[in-house]
Amino acid sequence: MAIPNQQPLAAKESSQKPQLKVIPLRIFKFLLFVLVLVVGFSLVSLSMSRLFGIEGRLGFLPCLDEPSSLNLWMRPPRNLMHGMTDEELIWRASLVPQVKDYPFKRVPKVAFMFLTKGPLPLYPLWEKFLRGNEKLYSIYIHSLPSYSAEFPKSSPFYGRQIPSQVSAWGEMSMCDAERRLLANALLDISNQRFVLLSETCIPLVNFSLVHRHLLRARHSFVSSFDDHGPYGRGRYNPRMAPEVDISQWRKGSQWFEVDRQAAIAIIKDTTFYPKFKEFCRPNCYVDEHYFPTMLSIEMPQRLANRSVTWVDWSRGGAHPATFGGADITEAFLRGVLEGQSCLYNGQPSALCFLFARKFSPSTLPRLLELAPKVLGFG
Ligand SMILES: *[C@@H]1O[C@H](CO)[C@@H](O)[C@H](O)[C@H]1NC(C)=O
Numbered sequence: 001m002a003i004p005n006q007q008p009l010a011a012k013e014s015s016q017k018p019q020l021k022v023i024p025l026r027i028f029k030f031l032l033f034v035l036v037l038v039v040g041f042s043l044v045s046l047s048m049s050r051l052f053g054i055e056g057r058l059g060f061l062p063c064l065d066e067p068s069s070l071n072l073w074m075r076p077p078r079n080l081m082h083g084m085t086d087e088e089l090i091w092r093a094s095l096v097p098q099v100k101d102y103p104f105k106r107v108p109k110v111a112f113m114f115l116t117k118g119p120l121p122l123y124p125l126w127e128k129f130l131r132g133n134e135k136l137y138s139i140y141i142h143s144l145p146s147y148s149a150e151f152p153k154s155s156p157f158y159g160r161q162i163p164s165q166v167s168a169w170g171e172m173s174m175c176d177a178e179r180r181l182l183a184n185a186l187l188d189i190s191n192q193r194f195v196l197l198s199e200t201c202i203p204l205v206n207f208s209l210v211h212r213h214l215l216r217a218r219h220s221f222v223s224s225f226d227d228h229g230p231y232g233r234g235r236y237n238p239r240m241a242p243e244v245d246i247s248q249w250r251k252g253s254q255w256f257e258v259d260r261q262a263a264i265a266i267i268k269d270t271t272f273y274p275k276f277k278e279f280c281r282p283n284c285y286v287d288e289h290y291f292p293t294m295l296s297i298e299m300p301q302r303l304a305n306r307s308v309t310w311v312d313w314s315r316g317g318a319h320p321a322t323f324g325g326a327d328i329t330e331a332f333l334r335g336v337l338e339g340q341s342c343l344y345n346g347q348p349s350a351l352c353f354l355f356a357r358k359f360s361p362s363t364l365p366r367l368l369e370l371a372p373k374v375l376g377f378g
């Protein structure tokens with residue numbers, strides 16, 4: 001009885017079905033068409049913007065940088081491998097803002113400038129030290145021009161080589177390399193402190209401490225002293241007068257740390273440079289005298305006259321100690337860190353050294369192991 005009644009109902013349903021199907025199918029087709037269009041368009045525009053983005057990065061589209069935009073001056077150079085000569089670079093780097101307050105939020109950075117022959121064997125330790133502070137530092141590497149570095153793309157050392165030239169210890173070419181590092185680092189307006197490091201240097205404390213200690217310092221950490229002996233005043237040449245008098249002659253470690261003002265004084269110097277180049281020759285070791293003497297004459301009150309890079313001269317001889325893997329123990333590192341005393345901003349301080357040298361490649365495993373516990377990073 002109920003069956004015949006259901007049949008027309010079923011027939012009615014089935015007769016309506018085709019109609020119900022047709023409309024959504026058309027809408028569906030239309031929507032699909034729109035979807036394909038939208039996806040297609042966005043894919044095309046994405047690849048276009050990629051293309052333009054890359055071109056912009058390579059500098060093919062200078063019109064993207066409005067000449068009137070401050071961005072141009074705030075941003076660090078995109079490519080460290082520029083084509084400027086030393087003369088052009090130093091001129092460019094010597095352009096200095098004369099208005100004291102920056103009209104934008106400037107986050108001051110520390111420039112770590114590595115002066116090396118080739119590889120940086122201790123770089124995994126530095127990476128641990130730097131991790132998480134990407135906005136607060138810049139890295140520059142000056143190595144022999146024949147050396148090509150192979151850091152992974154993910155490393156903060158990747159692409160940080162600057163155009164370099166051969167430099168020899170004790171010669172003016174060494175000071176030229178240091179000035180080249182400073183000039184390149186000065187191109188980034190955010191760099192405020194500039195540390196010169198070698199491949200044997202290690203950080204002794206964590207990054208936040210280094211950054212704070214340097215940015216709050218009122219002095220540049222350049223070791224500079226008046227040594228009356230044969231390796232001090234004995235290297236002075238009277239023909240440097242009147243620019244440099246024997247009483248102004250200074251000696252100090254090559255491994256400096258300077259603020260922006262001292263960095264600019266160094267690169268723009270044309271008064272002392274020719275004198276040192278001509279009269280501080282082979283047995284004079286110009287890299288131990290030029291910057292300490294020049295800065296002591298130009299800005300004595302702004303120098304701490306001590307270095308922030310620890311080195312061990314206790315073994316005697318012409319060179320400081322080089323440490324190997326077997327030397328690196330917790331007690332050794334604590335010995336370096338503890339018992340320091342110096343003046344910092346005119347006050348006694350127990351933190352004097354932020355870096356140390358000279359550590360051979362064999363020290364790396366032990367340093368990586370001990371760093372979290374003893375040095376406070378890693
Ligand atoms: C860095 O070291 C200092 C002193 O040891 C410590 O007070 C500070 O918490 C450390 N900072 C970080 C981010 O580890």
Ligand SMILES: *[C@@H]1O[C@H](CO)[C@@H](O)[C@H](O)[C@H]1NC(C)=O
Pocket residue numbers: 219296300301303304305
């Ligand atoms: C560093 O030495 C110079 C003399 O060369 C002196 O005028 C200056 O006050 C010294 N700096 C400090 C912090 O003592």
